[in-house]
Amino acid sequence: MFARYLTTGVAGAALMASVAFAQTPTATSDRANMAPSAASDASFKGDWRASKLAGLSVYNDNNESIGSINDLLTDRNGNIKAAVISVGGFLGMGAHLVAVPFDKIKFVNEPVAYTGVSGAPNAPGSRPASTTTTGAATTSPANNVKPNPWYPDHAVFNATKDSLTAMPEFKYATE
Numbered sequence: 001m002f003a004r005y006l007t008t009g010v011a012g013a014a015l016m017a018s019v020a021f022a023q024t025p026t027a028t029s030d031r032a033n034m035a036p037s038a039a040s041d042a043s044f045k046g047d048w049r050a051s052k053l054a055g056l057s058v059y060n061d062n063n064e065s066i067g068s069i070n071d072l073l074t075d076r077n078g079n080i081k082a083a084v085i086s087v088g089g090f091l092g093m094g095a096h097l098v099a100v101p102f103d104k105i106k107f108v109n110e111p112v113a114y115t116g117v118s119g120a121p122n123a124p125g126s127r128p129a130s131t132t133t134t135g136a137a138t139t140s141p142a143n144n145v146k147p148n149p150w151y152p153d154h155a156v157f158n159a160t161k162d163s164l165t166a167m168p169e170f171k172y173a174t175e
Contacts, residue, residue, distance in 0.1 A: 045149070048107075050080075052151030058085055058105075059156055063112050066161045070097055085157070087164040099170040100157060107152035 056069045071084040082099045089095030 048151045052148075053083075053155075056152065057112075057154045059112055059154055060160060061156065061158050064161070066157065066159060066164060067095075069155060070095075072102070073099065083155075084170055085164065087161055096165050097170040098164050098167045100159075104157060106156040108154055108156055109152050111153050 050072060054069055054071060057065060058067050058069060060066050067085045067087040069083050070086040072080050073082040073084065074080050080102045083102050083105055084097050084099050086095040086097055
């Protein structure tokens, strides 16, 4: 019985090998003549990483947080056409997704200027500029933070949270 299975397996492997050898090979000379497509990081200076744009906080012109970028929509050529902004919700639950034209969004490298209750920067009750904790709790103002060259600090879209929530919800088509 074992000999029959072994013979069947060897015959099947021989048939599969003959099919693989019968295929026409691709022209290796074309591949050998192709130039490498690697580029140095200097050629991309000033460009941003798309993976860092997703999740970026979005503010309006009054420095009010209105949501975050959830996704970027591109055409077939890779040009970004729209940004899907997540509005409202808590920890991703109950968020309202809206798609807005990408050219209507401005990106800013400087941190948001918080003015707090009294209107003065860093006033009592306002959000601190930026804090870092190493060992003993020390704070450093946002002025000393160097912006990352690979992604912006935040995005600005001229709308209110209520107006975005009133927009039709964006849903990913499954067809």
